[in-house]
Amino acid sequence: MPTLSCIGAGLLGKTLCHLLSNQLSIQQVINRSVASSQQAVDFIGAGRPASIDNLEPADIWLIATxxxxxxATGQALFESGVLRADNIVFHCSGSLGADALQFAKAGINRASVHPIHSFANPSQSINSFAGSYCAVEGEPQAVEVLSSLFNAIGALPFNIDGSRKVLYHSSTVMACNYLVSLLETSRQLLAASGVDSSGANPLEPLIRQTMDNFFATDAKSALTGPIARGDNKTVARHLAALEAHPDHQLWQQVYTALGNAAVPISAEQGQASAESLEAIASMLQSTQGDN
Ligand SMILES: NC(=O)c1ccc[n+]([C@@H]2O[C@H](COP(=O)([O-])OP(=O)(O)OC[C@H]3O[C@@H](n4cnc5c(N)ncnc54)[C@H](OP(=O)(O)O)[C@@H]3O)[C@@H](O)[C@H]2O)c1
Structure with a gap:
């Protein structure tokens, strides 16, 4: 069985080591303290705590700091002198490419594998990881080996151009993190309207329905509401109501930015007239300009 050592066995590192332990022999687990490394080893169920100052060879190195x-970790690993020419060294950052690892020696196969998965709860992730897409790039031999390993643990690897990873990562941030911001902004507006959402959120069925429609069809088919209908008077009333909450300029900013993004989708849909969409776009832009 090929061997894997992990530097930085936190949320992601220890979860991946646990999942990969049927495919690879987990060796050294290296955090900044022995106690932290030992905790990771206990979770992984394999490997041993080690220090960057006293490394032994391994076939594959995961840097999950x-x-x-x-x-800097890649540099320290290289300077330890333990890397062999055929080793694979990979990290799991979403925004950095394999070239974040610079080794002054040819033949070390660098890669990055970014799982589109939230590892906030490792005990849950070991059961829910299968089915997660993983963006893979780097040196061909590393990409081939890692894609096959991630396939074996139920992931769905796909290739990405390393030079475009920052844009790719901004997409995952928008889909995951900013979706939370949007949901929370809509909840705050609901509360401001006097609707009690302290228990169940009355928007939840609508949100789930919209998600289902989007994934079953596309943006053009899933978009409904005043912009899609070209209802510029309703949009004007929304903007006036938001304006009446000067302490919540953020609400207006979110509304206008996402409204602007709804205009071209509505134009493609073709329900609203071009004139009403132009009027809406101009209202949104002038409100945005005021902020
Ligand atoms: N979390 C996610 O959902 C997620 C998803 C996709 C990708 N990623 C990527 O996965 C990587 C790790 O993220 P994470 O969320 O797992 O981070 P994390 O939970 O903070 O874990 C980082 C680990 O690295 C160790 N560490 C920090 N500095 C170190 C150093 N200089 N030398 C050795 N160990 C060091 C920390 O242990 P000690 O503090 O005990 O030393 C900790 O165990 C990042 O590249 C991140 O972008 C994360």
């Missing part, structure tokens, strides 16, 4: 420490 925070993004800002990846380059």
């Amino acid at each position: 925070p993004d800002d420490a990846i380059a």
